[in-house]
Amino acid sequence: MPWIDKDKCIGCKICVKECPVNAISMRKGKAEIDMEKCIRCGKCHEVCPQEAVRHDSEKIPLEVEENIKKTKELMKNFDSKEEKQAFLERMIKHFNKEIKVAEKTINEIKKWEVENG
Numbered sequence: 319m320p321w322i323d324k325d326k327c328i329g330c331k332i333c334v335k336e337c338p339v340n341a342i343s344m345r346k347g348k349a350e351i352d353m354e355k356c357i358r359c360g361k362c363h364e365v366c367p368q369e370a371v372r373h374d375s376e377k378i379p380l381e382v383e384e385n386i387k388k389t390k391e392l393m394k395n396f397d398s399k400e401e402k403q404a405f406l407e408r409m410i411k412h413f414n415k416e417i418k419v420a421e422k423t424i425n426e427i428k429k430w431e432v433e434n435g
């Protein structure tokens with residue numbers, strides 16, 4: 319999913335005009351994407367002269383950092399070594415579940431692409 323690097327955006331509004339579903343608006347001189355409206359067409363990424371529309375994959379390190387931070391915060395709720403260890407195992411299960419959801423979703427989409435190709 320696309321996102322705007324506010325440091326790079328110069329507020330030219332080209333993406334606003336090009337978005338087919340009016341998902342982009344301006345806030346304080348910078349473009350902003352309404353993810354509820356965005357249909358992931360990639361047009362904004364193509365037309366931005368500043369390369370301010372970035373790909374989701376660039377957020378992976380940030381999301382990992384957030385997950386680690388959240389896990390450390392939640393771990394503070396447990397006192398004993400055993401409780402902390404059990405909690406960590408539950409978190410690992412949770413993230414493993416996320417992997418499985420993504421894998422199964424990708425497999426279903428791939429099948430769908432073949433059927434409609």
Ligand code: SF4
Nearest residue numbers: 327328330331333366
């Ligand atoms: S096209 Fe790029 S620089 Fe122009 S408003 Fe959109 S994101 Fe900002």
Ligand code: SF4
Nearest residue numbers: 337356357359360362
């Ligand atoms: S990806 Fe397409 S629909 Fe989404 S904000 Fe960009 S131009 Fe609009």
